Amino acid sequence: MKKIGVLTSGGDAPGMNAAVRAVVRKGIFHGLEVAGIFNGYQGLIDGRIESLDLGDVGDIIQRGGTKLHSARCPEFITPEGQQKGIEQMKKHGLEGLVVIGGDGSYRGAMALSKHGFPCVGVPGTIDNDIPGTDFTIGFDTALNTIIEAIDKIRDTATSHERTFIIEVMGRDAGDLALWAGLAGGAETILIPEEKYNIKDMLVRLDKGKARGKKHSIIIVAEGVMSGGELAKLIGAETGIDTRVSVLGHIQRGGTPTGRDRVLASLFGARAVEVLKEGAGGRAIGMKNNQVVDYDMTEAFNSSHKTDLSLFTLSKELSI
Incomplete structure (x- = not known):
């Protein structure tokens, strides 16, 4: 293998630039030519492919977002779109590809691997919801961004003796809400993996008031409901005047x-090694603090498991 490509796809995640840098420099270290594909699979279809040298990835390890930019590409789901991408890979002499993104990005990589172009997936998503790896790129940064917001909002909640609802990202996975809620000392955490009980939540609020607590923080993952919807539920049941903060895309950057x-x-470095070994259809991950590679189909045929022991612990510690 003499030339490989790298692209970022789907939602951006802090650390994607560090992964791109690692792919480029590890590849060059091993004598490979590395090309960057701009704007994800859409850029692959359009032929937005440029060779990258050492200096092209200098001064990006500390930057959020992605130097290669990202875009969602429904066209690449189709066989016609995939064929266009294959033609561009042939045209530019790419023999392998590193795809940095989430499960949707992996599906595109798997399709290319089946067509004879080895692809390796690198998990880049703040949701931490890729099966086969304990952690994904971007999760830790997004988590710390949320914790910082919780700490600041708690100052105001304390000053005004109010209940604040903080809505965080997590459509299908509650890792961000769960970890941030536990680390931020939230009184209540609502995640998609656990059925919520509005009465139980209200009982917890009442218990807090009974022991003299003047404020509360409630963390809700967007996959459960919006912060506004939850505020209406609480207001209708108790008359409590809550305040809502929707963190939104601030969680992605930084x-x-x-x-x-x-x-x-x-x-990124391991992905290059896997391609050099001639393997395709593989994904990189972290298991028990060790970097591993595994069959990419595992990301499709199994589901992400949130550590619900943390959910139990958060309830025990927020009595």
């Missing part, structure tokens, strides 16, 4: 933490 930079560097 300087990646040291952990995400190291994770991205390890994953």
Whole structure:
């Protein structure tokens, strides 16, 4: 193998740049030519492919977002779209591809691998919802962004003796809400993996008031309901005047933490090694603090498991 490509796809995640840097420099270290594909699979279809040198990925390890940009590409789901991408890979002499993104990005990579173009997936998503790996690139940074917001909002909640609802990302996975809620000392956490009981939540609020507590923080993952909807439910049941903060896309941006930079560097470097070994249809992950590679179909045929022991612990500690 003499030339490989790298692209970022789907939602951006802090640390993607560190992964791109690792792919490029590890590849060059091993004598490979590395090309960057801009704007994800859409860029692959359009032929937005440029060779990258050492200096092209300098000064990006500390930057959020992705130098290669990202875009969703429904066309690549179709056989016609995939064929266009294959033609561009042939045209530019690409013999392998590193895809940094989530499960949707992996599906595109798997399709290319089946067509004879080895692809390796690197998990980049703040939701931490890729099966086969304990952690994904971007999760730790997004988590710390949320914790910082919780700490600041708690100052105001304390000053005004109010109940605040903080809505965080997590359509199908509650890892961000769960970890941030536990780390931020939230009184209540609502995640998609656990059925919520509005009466239980209200009982917890009442217990807090009974012991003199003047404020509360409730964390809700967007996959459960919106913060506004939850505020209406609480208001209708209790008359409590809550305040809602929707963190939105602020969770995606920012300087990646040291952990995400190291994770991205390890994953990107291992992806190049896997391609050099001639393997395709593989995904990189972290298991028991060890970098592993595994069959990419595992990401489709199994589901992400949230550590619900943390949910139990959060309830025990927020009495």
